[in-house]
Amino acid sequence: MIYFDNSATTFVSDKVRAKIRELMEDEVSANPGALHRLGNHAMDLYEGIRKETADILGAKPDEIFFTSCATESANTAIKGYMSRNKRAGKAVISTRTEHKATLESLEYLASNGYEIRYLKTGLDGKPVMESLEEELGKGDVALACFTLVNNETGAIMPYELVFKTIRTLSPTTVIYLDCVQALGKMPVNLASIGADMCSFSGHKIHSVKGNGILYVKKGVRIDPLIVGGGQQDGMRSGTQSAVLAGAFLEALKEVSEGIEEGLSNVSKINSYLRKELTARGAVILSPDDALPYVLNVSFKGFESETMLHCLEIYDIYVSTVSACSAKSKKVSYVLLEMGVDRKTAANAVRLSFSRYNTMDEAEEFIKRVDEIYDQFLVK
Amino acid sequence: MANVLLARMGEITLKGLNRGSFEIQLKSNLKYRLKRFGNLKIYQSQSRIWIEPKEEENPNFQSLAQAEDIMKAVCQVFGIVSVSLARKFEGDFESIKENAVEFVRELLERNPDYKTFKVESKRGNKTFPMTSPVICDELGGHLLDTFPELTVKVKNPDFIVNVEIRESNYVYVGKMMAHRGLPVGTCARGMLLLSGGIDSPVAGFMMASRGMPLDAVYFHSHPYTSDMAKQKVIDLAKIVSGYSGRMTLHVVNFTQIQLDLYKHSPQDMLTVTMRRVMLQIAERLAQKYDCKCLITGESLGQVASQTMEAIAATNEVVKMPILRPLIGLDKQATCDISRDIGAFETSILPYEDCCTVFVAKHPKTHPHPEDIIEAEKDLDIESLVEAGVLGTEDIVIDPF
Numbered sequence: 001m002i003y004f005d006n007s008a009t010t011f012v013s014d015k016v017r018a019k020i021r022e023l024m025e026d027e028v029s030a031n032p033g034a035l036h037r038l039g040n041h042a043m044d045l046y047e048g049i050r051k052e053t054a055d056i057l058g059a060k061p062d063e064i065f066f067t068s069c070a071t072e073s074a075n076t077a078i079k080g081y082m083s084r085n086k087r088a089g090k091a092v093i094s095t096r097t098e099h100k101a102t103l104e105s106l107e108y109l110a111s112n113g114y115e116i117r118y119l120k121t122g123l124d125g126k127p128v129m130e131s132l133e134e135e136l137g138k139g140d141v142a143l144a145c146f147t148l149v150n151n152e153t154g155a156i157m158p159y160e161l162v163f164k165t166i167r168t169l170s171p172t173t174v175i176y177l178d179c180v181q182a183l184g185k186m187p188v189n190l191a192s193i194g195a196d197m198c199s200f201s202g203h204k205i206h207s208v209k210g211n212g213i214l215y216v217k218k219g220v221r222i223d224p225l226i227v228g229g230g231q232q233d234g235m236r237s238g239t240q241s242a243v244l245a246g247a248f249l250e251a252l253k254e255v256s257e258g259i260e261e262g263l264s265n266v267s268k269i270n271s272y273l274r275k276e277l278t279a280r281g282a283v284i285l286s287p288d289d290a291l292p293y294v295l296n297v298s299f300k301g302f303e304s305e306t307m308l309h310c311l312e313i314y315d316i317y318v319s320t321v322s323a324c325s326a327k328s329k330k331v332s333y334v335l336l337e338m339g340v341d342r343k344t345a346a347n348a349v350r351l352s353f354s355r356y357n358t359m360d361e362a363e364e365f366i367k368r369v370d371e372i373y374d375q376f377l378v379k
Numbered sequence: 380m381a382n383v384l385l386a387r388m389g390e391i392t393l394k395g396l397n398r399g400s401f402e403i404q405l406k407s408n409l410k411y412r413l414k415r416f417g418n419l420k421i422y423q424s425q426s427r428i429w430i431e432p433k434e435e436e437n438p439n440f441q442s443l444a445q446a447e448d449i450m451k452a453v454c455q456v457f458g459i460v461s462v463s464l465a466r467k468f469e470g471d472f473e474s475i476k477e478n479a480v481e482f483v484r485e486l487l488e489r490n491p492d493y494k495t496f497k498v499e500s501k502r503g504n505k506t507f508p509m510t511s512p513v514i515c516d517e518l519g520g521h522l523l524d525t526f527p528e529l530t531v532k533v534k535n536p537d538f539i540v541n542v543e544i545r546e547s548n549y550v551y552v553g554k555m556m557a558h559r560g561l562p563v564g565t566c567a568r569g570m571l572l573l574s575g576g577i578d579s580p581v582a583g584f585m586m587a588s589r590g591m592p593l594d595a596v597y598f599h600s601h602p603y604t605s606d607m608a609k610q611k612v613i614d615l616a617k618i619v620s621g622y623s624g625r626m627t628l629h630v631v632n633f634t635q636i637q638l639d640l641y642k643h644s645p646q647d648m649l650t651v652t653m654r655r656v657m658l659q660i661a662e663r664l665a666q667k668y669d670c671k672c673l674i675t676g677e678s679l680g681q682v683a684s685q686t687m688e689a690i691a692a693t694n695e696v697v698k699m700p701i702l703r704p705l706i707g708l709d710k711q712a713t714c715d716i717s718r719d720i721g722a723f724e725t726s727i728l729p730y731e732d733c734c735t736v737f738v739a740k741h742p743k744t745h746p747h748p749e750d751i752i753e754a755e756k757d758l759d760i761e762s763l764v765e766a767g768v769l770g771t772e773d774i775v776i777d778p779f
Contacts, residue, residue, distance in 0.1 A: 303736070305605065306602055306736070308602075309601055309602030312602070313601075376638075378641055378736045379736075
């Protein structure tokens with residue numbers, strides 16, 4: 001099997017499996033909120049996990065909240081900030097290339113009377129700076145929402161420049177950054193990035209599904225999305241799960257080591273595939289300076305979904321946003337927003353790698369693509 | 380005292396000397412469909428079929444709410460017109476009043492909008508001391524006293540309280556309408572050409588309603604269509620089998636055939652040549668599995684391949700009768716039936732069963748015989764059909 005769909009989800013690592021088994025033992029699985037000795041022990045364990053996670057991410061422990069997924073983190077950050085800070089402004093800036101978790105949260109705000117100002121995006125997948133300046137110039141911007149690494153193209157946001165511009169032109173604007181696709185693939189240090197709120201997902205870094213993180217910088221106040229027993233400083237109620245938090249931490253530790261080696265390995269795969277696919281008439285839609293872990297490519301003569309099903313014959317797994325349908329052509333909104341023409345976008349397939357993918361797999365992939373062209377190309 | 384189901388037969392009762400065989404088939408179908416609802420006694424008297432639990436505590440008969448699933452299952456059996464949950468008991472008029480009140484109370488809880496009713500009575504047991512009109516009068520009065528919010532309305536009331544006095548007494552309120560038709564198994568088997576669309580499941584349903592057991596054939600073109608498209612067809616077959624009974628779905632691996640057709644026949648004739656090959660494969664499979672006809676969801680003029688000329692062009696390649704129950708229906712009527720049988724939501728799922736690359740932009744809508752000869756001149760039709768029949772996966776579809 002060749003799995004090139006790591007931006008959708010990753011396989012659970014052996015270390016994470018072992019850690020989960022360890023954390024499911026009776027003596028450590030009491031309710032951290034219980035007053036008895038077992039409860040205290042569970043709370044110590046949980047807080048330890050939180051502290052270690054915060055240390056790796058470059059944050060303080062009380063800035064880290066464990067959630068069920070990055071979508072929950074995004075919803076909490078975006079809705080929670082606007083709910084709590086009604087006087088901060090009525091406008092939010094963002095781009096139309098964000099993940100649906102962000103876009104739908106923004107739609108929710110729009111339906112509640114907020115003004116969402118979308119910046120223009122260039123073919124390089126980055127927000128157009130003039131557009132940013134123009135929208136900030138209109139004032140009243142409470143929140144800015146961006147993604148560090150785009151999940152469909154791998155485009156990296158020039159966060160230093162963008163954040164500097166925001167801090168200069170609109171110092172009170174709070175910044176939310178989706179870091180899901182960046183974690184473990186490039187250095188992520190929350191203190192130096194300088195965003196006010198960030199989201200992370202466990203299952204994209206070889207943990208299990210069901211765990212995410214919300215980072216909220218000290219001093220930024222938000223309303224919780226989920227209320228109840230007041231766990232996690234009231235920011236995210238619900239009994240804390242040391243198993244899920246521990247799984248996240250274990251995965252985080254693993255991916256935080258060897259980021260450079262991983263990047264170097266994946267870069268080779270990416271460069272090889274770019275070269276070979278281009279030679280075969282494919283159009284590379286990921287920007288040249290994108291994170292090499294994601295390669296968006298439009299295959300000539302194959303609609304996205306057909307190519308996906310052709311590849312699955314050879315036990316090769318990729319993904320596509322575009323769906324093949326006679327009635328409605330669903331095409332990636334991210335690619336369209338970048339200015340990719342509809343026909344090219346309709347043939348777009350996303351290959352997404354993990355550090356464990358190999359050059360052998362990339363070569364096998366190219367071999368299979370050739371076979372697919374021989375066997376299944378129509379026209 | 381126990382609750383029973385009273386199912387009414389329809390068209391079967393018009394049958395002559397062969398009526399018995401239809402009734403036997405109907406009871407056999409009911410027995411098969413209802414076996415998951417416990418140990419039941421199913422018997423017939425005149426134009427009715429009674430379904431009784433052998434164990435008194437069978438939960439499926441305890442109340443109207445609990446009986447809903449079994450009543451729906453009865454309604455899916457062709458040959459039944461309607462079904463009611465009836466209370467069966469012995470005793471005098473007092474017991475009739477008690478049971479009627481209890482039933483009406485439950486009905487009103489489920490349907491708080493009901494305001495008007497009437498009582499209908501049948502007295503088969505002539506030794507019962509009250510006549511039918513008297514029973515209606517007395518029971519109506521008692522119900523009005525008990526439920527002051529109700530009024531009597533003889534024409535189109537919200538509900539009717541039925542009393543039947545036979546060897547036992549029966550009271551029932553309201554009925555669930557079924558799909559009528561003839562019991563499946565009373566005619567020869569048909570081969571349904573099933574796709575993931577709206578029409579073909581409805582066509583299958585309609586032929587099953589005339590007593591026809593079904594097999595189905597689906598043409599799958601992976602990787603041009605996804606496994607989800609195939610699963611959608613399996614799901615649709617399952618919905619149809621809820622009415623027609625168990626069927627075998629023959630999934631033809633159509634990919635290579637479609638590619639050959641694409642390479643060797645003109646674009647504008649692709650749909651016609653493709654359908655001609657499909658029908659021939661379906662006919663071979665039908666012969667193999669003892670089906671006496673093919674069934675399609677074609678409706679005249681609906682798409683390019685369903686003009687009279689295109690239908691004639693596809694019709695001529697097979698000897699078996701092709702039944703087209705939707706031929707004169709408009710799309711809305713087909714959609715209504717699709718919704719009614721619970722297939723619509725599945726049919727409109729966005730998994731296409733024919734990739735757009737194989738759909739001609741401007742198909743020939745009125746193909747002439749010479750067009751067809753020209754279109755097929757470079758094709759070895761026999762070997763394509765043979766390949767289709769050989770490369771078939773059979774999936775048994777059970778309604779449950």
